[in-house]
Amino acid sequence: MKRLRIGLVGTGSWASSTHAPALAAHPDVEFSGVWGRRSDAASALATAHTTVSYADVDELFAASDAVAFAVPPDVQAPLAARAAAAGCHLLLDKPVATTVAAARDLATAAEAARVASVVFFTLRFAGPTSAWVTEQAATPDWFAGRADWYSSFYAPDGTSPFSSPWRAQRGGLWDVGPHALSILMPVLGDVTAVTAAPGRADLVHLILRHSTGASSTATLSLTTPPKASGVTVELRGEAGTALMPSGGGALDAFRSAIDALLVSARSGQPHPCDVRFGLRVTEILAEAEKQLPAT
Incomplete structure (x- = not known):
């Protein structure tokens, strides 16, 4: 070919x-x-x-x-x-x-x-997390989810290789928010309503309603202190609780x-x-x- x-x-x-x-x-x-x-x-x-x-x-x-x-x-x-x-x-x-x-x-x-x-x-393309999304999307009756994206890779002083003017301007909502939506939406459905509230620095909290009737939250930041950083995605429903595994490289x-x-x-x-x-x-x-x- x-x-x-x-x-x-x-x-x-x-x-x-x-x-x-x-x-x-x-x-x-x-x-x-x-x-x-x-x-x-x-x-x-x-x-x-x-x-x-x-x-x-x-x-x-x-x-x-x-x-x-x-x-x-x-x-x-x-x-x-x-x-x-x-x-x-x-x-x-x-x-x-x-x-x-x-x-x-x-x-x-x-x-x-x-x-x-x-x-x-x-x-969505890393092996372990991609497989997890596919598995959870085939599981019925999820009623709630949360996606916490506490990132510390962005350095305002420019020392991070990923520092950039657009990240400084748009913050966690636009940089890690897409990641959260790309995981939640295939499982819980399209977002039918969103409510947003600010936190400290670039921290943003979202409450999402989905087309399946489920709801979820997303917490998004690029400026989390390094010792407090981490990513967690959790689903709750008739099948119990499911936690997203660590992704690949x-x-x-x-x-x-x-x-x-x-x-x-x-x-x-x-x-x-x-x-x-x-x-x-x-x-x-x-x-x-x-x-x-x-x-």
Whole structure:
């Protein structure tokens, strides 16, 4: 079977530690090149993985069957729409955008071009957690859930490799909120109502109603003290209580996301974590953001 040519947009820590190594090593992928807003970083990343860098992003699209994105969400959305218009399948990062209008434009572009799309929610593709979600989604009568995402990886002083202006501006709601929704919604159903309340620093509390009649809570933060950090997802229902296991590594999860895109591109069947799901996540988070005090 012909290998799919997949290019990479982005040159930051996430791109260099996860996206590029996975694309370069995948047996069914031809790593077709790199484009970044810093040409020197794009050149260095391309050289490290024996591919080429492009000065023009549209040239990368022309040389690719699909494109993976590792850039801030509001940079990603318009570039991904251009990639779709060029006929490229999309391997997107979460959130797909931080405005509903941008996410909707991207979803519309992907549908118009009839390209496949997968949004990389890490724990939806990590082996142990992906299997757990599938198992719980097949279990009836959950009535409540909670997702606590207390992260301390974001360093306001810039010492973390994942520090970035968009994370500083948007906080835990937009960075780890998509993870929580990607786990809760496949099990409990679409969110029909959301209530949001602020905590200290970027901490946000959500109360969610779901289409199944279940309810859940989500607590989201990037600025938790390191000794208090951790992720917990718990479900309660007729079957008892279920706790999500620890996830696998990001690199293995991204390989699984590549596999999912390949299947969707070749079969024409949409993946559950496609751009439409990414749009729905953006709609829910945008509604929550409206209820929080302006910063």
